Amino acid sequence: GFIWKLSQELNASVVFAEHRYYGTSLPFGNNSFKDRQHFGYLTAEQALADYVLLINQLKANYSCFASSPVIAFGGSYGGMLSAWIRQKYPNQIAGAIASSAPVWLFPGLSDCNGFSMTATNSFLKYGGENCVKNIQLSWSNIVDIGQSIDGKELLTHMFNICTPLTDVQNIIDYLSDILGTISMVNYPYPANFLLALPEWPVKYLCTNLSAYDPQQPVVTRISLLAKAILSLTNYTGNQTCLDISTSSPSLDTTGWDLQTCMEMTTPMCASGPVNIMPPLNWDLNSFSISCQNRFGVSPRVEWPKVEFWSKSVHTITNIIFSNGEIDPWSALSITNNSYVPFATVINISDAAHHLDLRTPNPADPQSVIKAREIEKQKIIQWIKEWKIKYKLLKIFNGIRSFISLLDYLG
């Protein structure tokens, strides 16, 4: 992505550190998610401490890094960590790029309907009112069709689902997930983040879906929706059927699901007259019960809010919060500079989830080109400031040593 290009321009090293409990960084191997004794070490605080230890190790073992300023960067949860490591360890981190970082995802900090409303607005903008209306009406249609055994068979057939549908809620959950995903990755060019998709997938989906004529039977609407969804999920043509157990085939979401059940609890709801998402209420209590059932834990709701300062972040410096204006996660991020007057907020029009961190592409909107330029200039400034601070520190130490020497000589 952008960081590789930037590191060459700035002659910097890039270190990607895998987060504990993700990928191959499993502290107890196959037992890592077994029970609380094993997965209890999966916390954001401890991940931040891992990064600090890694930085210290690199500085201790490689002389070229010894006095190098460190810039943290990340997108989404990585962006949250990026902001937090600068907040909690400003001694280690000269500055941070927090791209599409929903740092206010915690209960009470954002509107639970924000995600679905931003996604809806993106669909309105890229797909039009007719598309949104068709999606919105689909939910009750699907429920109606799915009430009978024949209807479930029909849905299984229309959506080409791998295993016969037993509970209509499963297809509804899958569809709302995929709509969220598509609006997250609504990039201006074909991309393969979360799943392989064409350019502007929201537009793509809606073009297919808008063909529906209200004169036609309701089943035709659902059939069009199915065709539109399948044309996206099977964009590469490699799929033989639709696996509705996951909407993000390229991510293992167990780690994140567990984190939401322990600390990263994110209220999500959907309501209102215009909303692409199926009606959904948020209830912490029933969420806790589902966490107990799945993992045997309940969320610690207050701790991360205290730890990471809730909305009281007015003192922070040297952090850029960049948000895509069409990214549903922007509703849970810092998008208003008045909360962080000594930091930088960049709201990028026509940009989906952390578009700024992706490799520059000819199809990028001007806004993201400008955002990357601000990021680059800020990083240069942070590095300069850090080096000046170090020089001052050295001069200061020198003067003190000299005074000590004079003292010693009497």
Added chain:
Amino acid sequence: GFIWKLSQELNASVVFAEHRYYGTSLPFGNNSFKDRQHFGYLTAEQALADYVLLINQLKANYSCFASSPVIAFGGSYGGMLSAWIRQKYPNQIAGAIASSAPVWLFPGLSDCNGFSMTATNSFLKYGGENCVKNIQLSWSNIVDIGQSIDGKELLTHMFNICTPLTDVQNIIDYLSDILGTISMVNYPYPANFLLALPEWPVKYLCTNLSAYDPQQPVVTRISLLAKAILSLTNYTGNQTCLDISTSSPSLDTTGWDLQTCMEMTTPMCASGPVNIMPPLNWDLNSFSISCQNRFGVSPRVEWPKVEFWSKSVHTITNIIFSNGEIDPWSALSITNNSYVPFATVINISDAAHHLDLRTPNPADPQSVIKAREIEKQKIIQWIKEWKIKYKLLKIFNGIRSFISLLDYLG
């Protein structure tokens, strides 16, 4: 203490918050120290979070506090917390007074012999070489005497110990503890911190002890040491016998002992040709074993060092580290400004453990009067800076709102 006086001058409120697991703040009542399930919530991080929650509660519930800057203060462990809360929550804390705060007590950050050497230097300064020599020679004398049953009886009698001495190590441990305590509270006036003592207790002890003439039998030296110790521990005359199970009768040390076994591990050793402490080696492994035996836990040595930045504290601002130069804990504190060029270090000559935080007294040395003046001026400056920052923030928000309004009006 000093804070009460200062708060009147600055028209400030003083809030003392009891640390969890101390005093009456026992989260599980009598079961609080039962096992890991109960005492596992005793960590410095969580205590800091308690304070942050308390501050937020006070600000939310009392309009007079809503926009008040907060200054943290504390001595000893309280001073460590004071420095750390400013480091980790600079958004909540405008500045911090960390008095006699051994923030570098963790393994690898300070010389384990530092405490005993500073205590020894204090004894040399206030009691003289002869006193130090007599104490140093006492340790092997006590071991010799204590080898026989009669000798143990003699020691029990000489030190007026409440229950007959069974292991000579018990009296040695008690004496080394009390010597440490006396050098901590070597105040220039009678005081009652840890135990009731006369002015300059080190001088008092040594005056009695220096009377020993090497021509006399060794038992006479120990007898003099016993008399000197008893004249201090029973300074009030209320004691019928010496309870050697604790050297700090006014403190319940269970909480702190447990913290040293979990996070606040403090290497302590004593060696060298001149040392008032009995020879002692530091061995993390045997310390861990003793922690396992007593509490069923082993120390997490690396975590608090990462969490609280080890010695990499060069970026901190608005913290005063004040140290008494005759306080043995100063060996584990930040006493050199070159580590914290943007903070303040005050080394107070002739001052024992957090003398600056005590109520001003006519016997105070000039150095501590000067230290308190610097502290006052810095606090005034921090409050001023904080208020300016808030005003800037308001102006900034105002300008942004105005621009938004213009945008809205087109």
